[in-house]
Amino acid sequence: MKYCFVIVALAVLHAQGQVPRLADGHPDLGSDGVWLPTHVADLAPNAAVPFQGWAKAKFLANNAMKQNDLDLRCLPPGVPRITLTARPFEIVQTPQRILFVYEGGAHVWRQVWMDGRTHPKDPNPDWLGDSIGHWEGETLVVDAVGFNDKTWLDDAGHPHTERLHVIEKYTRTGAASMKYEVTIDDPGAYTKPWTSSSSLSFRPGEKLAEDICLDKISK
Amino acid sequence: MKAPFVIGSALLALVSAYAQQPVQGNPPLAKDPGPFLPGFGVEQDKGPKPVAGPAPHLPDGRPDFGGNGAWYPGFNGNLAETKWKGVKSADKHVDVPFLPWTLNTYNQRVENLSKDDPEAKCLPVGVPRFMFDPYPFQMIQTHDQVVFVFEGDNYLWRIVNIDPKGTHPKNLKPTWLGDAVGHYEGDTLVVDVVGFNGLAWLDQAGHATSDKLHLTERYTRTDSLTLKYEVTIDDPGAYAQPWTASNTIRWRPGMELMESICQEDEKSSIHMIGNAPPAKK
Numbered sequence: 001m002k003y004c005f006v007i008v009a010l011a012v013l014h015a016q017g018q019v020p021r022l023a024d025g026h027p028d029l030g031s032d033g034v035w036l037p038t039h040v041a042d043l044a045p046n047a048a049v050p051f052q053g054w055a056k057a058k059f060l061a062n063n064a065m066k067q068n069d070l071d072l073r074c075l076p077p078g079v080p081r082i083t084l085t086a087r088p089f090e091i092v093q094t095p096q097r098i099l100f101v102y103e104g105g106a107h108v109w110r111q112v113w114m115d116g117r118t119h120p121k122d123p124n125p126d127w128l129g130d131s132i133g134h135w136e137g138e139t140l141v142v143d144a145v146g147f148n149d150k151t152w153l154d155d156a157g158h159p160h161t162e163r164l165h166v167i168e169k170y171t172r173t174g175a176a177s178m179k180y181e182v183t184i185d186d187p188g189a190y191t192k193p194w195t196s197s198s199s200l201s202f203r204p205g206e207k208l209a210e211d212i213c214l215d216k217i218s219k
Numbered sequence: 220m221k222a223p224f225v226i227g228s229a230l231l232a233l234v235s236a237y238a239q240q241p242v243q244g245n246p247p248l249a250k251d252p253g254p255f256l257p258g259f260g261v262e263q264d265k266g267p268k269p270v271a272g273p274a275p276h277l278p279d280g281r282p283d284f285g286g287n288g289a290w291y292p293g294f295n296g297n298l299a300e301t302k303w304k305g306v307k308s309a310d311k312h313v314d315v316p317f318l319p320w321t322l323n324t325y326n327q328r329v330e331n332l333s334k335d336d337p338e339a340k341c342l343p344v345g346v347p348r349f350m351f352d353p354y355p356f357q358m359i360q361t362h363d364q365v366v367f368v369f370e371g372d373n374y375l376w377r378i379v380n381i382d383p384k385g386t387h388p389k390n391l392k393p394t395w396l397g398d399a400v401g402h403y404e405g406d407t408l409v410v411d412v413v414g415f416n417g418l419a420w421l422d423q424a425g426h427a428t429s430d431k432l433h434l435t436e437r438y439t440r441t442d443s444l445t446l447k448y449e450v451t452i453d454d455p456g457a458y459a460q461p462w463t464a465s466n467t468i469r470w471r472p473g474m475e476l477m478e479s480i481c482q483e484d485e486k487s488s489i490h491m492i493g494n495a496p497p498a499k500k
Contacts, residue, residue, distance in 0.1 A: 031361065074341075074482050076374075090378075092359055092366050096287075099359060101366060101376050106482065107343070109368050109376040126478040208378065210394040214342055214482070 017175025019138070022093065027138055027172045029098070030091040033204040035178060039086035042156035043184070043196040055159055055189040062157025069157070070150055074213035076127035077105045078151025079144055079166050080182040084198060085155075090208055098133060098140070103208040112142050119145050125162050127151060142168040153184060161188030176202045246322070249329035251297075254305025269472050271442040274406065277360065282406045282440050284358035284365070289474040290446055295351035297424040298464040309351065309464050316459040321427045328425025331493030336425075337418060339488045341481035343395035344372045345419025346412055346434060347450040351466055352423075355474055358438075365401060365408065370476040379410050387413055393430050395419050410436040421452065421464075429456025444470040 087104025123146030130146035185193040297303035354371025391414030398414040417430035453461035
């Protein structure tokens with residue numbers, strides 16, 4: 001019985017495969033393929049979110065008025081929502097920065113600086129924020145600030161302010177899998193930081209398609 | 220029974236042969252509408268100019284199109300003219316081999332001050348216009364791709380897959396940016412692009428395209444600060460024969476791309492009425 005378990009565990013490990021590596025020893029987050037996130041409609045479906053009063057009211061209003069979702073008007077979905085939609089993206093690693101290239105949303109891309117810089121003192125409020133990253137062992141940790149307050153954190157409509165600070169952790173757990181953990185730290189909307197997580201699967205050899213959101217609404 | 224069919228076919232062949240003839244300047248080309256505003260495009264003296272070094276290469280010998288900085292094409296409103304709207308445009312003048320419909324369309328668009336330009340509606344500028352537009356961009360080379368990232372025009376990206384065999388997938392879905400396959404020829408990146416939707420304009424002036432558009436782009440970094448861009452436009456649905464346009468793109472050392480989202484609060488395009496007479500009250 002015991003051996004049976006070990007054999008099954010080994011088989012699972014084998015199927016997952018080794019995490020590929022770059023020449024510098026860091027995990028290769030995706031040469032030769034794209035990542036497909038699991039669709040997460042609500043970052044906290046069952047958890048108690050530490051809402052501030054206005055944020056709770058805003059969340060309920062957003063949730064009841066999905067037509068106000070700017071994603072429907074082809075604006076960028078923001079962070080972390082862009083990693084929660086079931087649309088593939090590609091990660092391009094260079095020593096100075098890591099690029100995220102998204103098929104969905106508004107055909108946008110995002111850059112995470114890896115050159116040791118800090119955030120600008122007074123960043124422009126952006127849809128995708130200002131992102132800096134570093135490695136913690138096997139995990140890419142991305143720290144993002146400088147957001148506008150127009151996006152929703154998820155489809156459900158969790159709101160945020162310009163004080164939003166997002167910490168994302170990308171851990172490639174195998175050849176075909178990645179774990180995504182996100183901390184929402186927004187003292188303008190929540191009483192304390194809160195976290196959520198999801199998973200992504202790798203599609204080797206697949207390419208991103210062109211999908212122009214405005215094509216569907218501007219006719 | 221057979222004769223009318225033969226005559227019909229001959230007539231059809233004659234008509235289609237006529238349709239393939241380039242238009243010989245009649246009706247004439249619409250004129251340059253002139254500068255946007257007085258003083259537009261006058262280069263400000265921004266201190267000492269950077270000094271060009273030799274073109275860099277990657278460790279494996281491929282030309283290096285990146286580095287700490289960004290490429291800036293400048294405003295080149297017309298692929299076929301050296302000056303347009305009061306500023307420098309493409310590198311050389313081209314007598315464009317228009318088909319009748321593309322000449323008409325071009326003239327209408329120029330005379331209408333490009334009021335229906337898809338770019339003004341936040342739609343993708345398309346290829347090759349990216350290389351003639353006043354938005355900086357960067358090229359990131361991986362082992363099997365060249366990723367173009369653009370600041371302007373909705374913060375777009377474009378991926379060129381490197382494949383010396385140059386094969387495009389079959390049954391391509393028509394798109395704004397097409398399917399791009401590239402290879403290196405010495406110091407030049409050559410990109411072959413097909414699969415267009417025929418909606419993009421080649422430039423702000425309004426050179427049209429059809430879904431038969433086939434582009435051959437050539438990118439050559441001739442020194443550290445200079446990118447020579449040459450594009451052959453082979454579009455039997457729009458032009459009688461292939462023609463080639465070119466631009467010299469400058470490197471801005473240290474420049475980084477900002478986020479720019481065209482669709483954010485876009486309220487301009489409804490005010491673009493071209494040269495239409497004012498509506499009667």
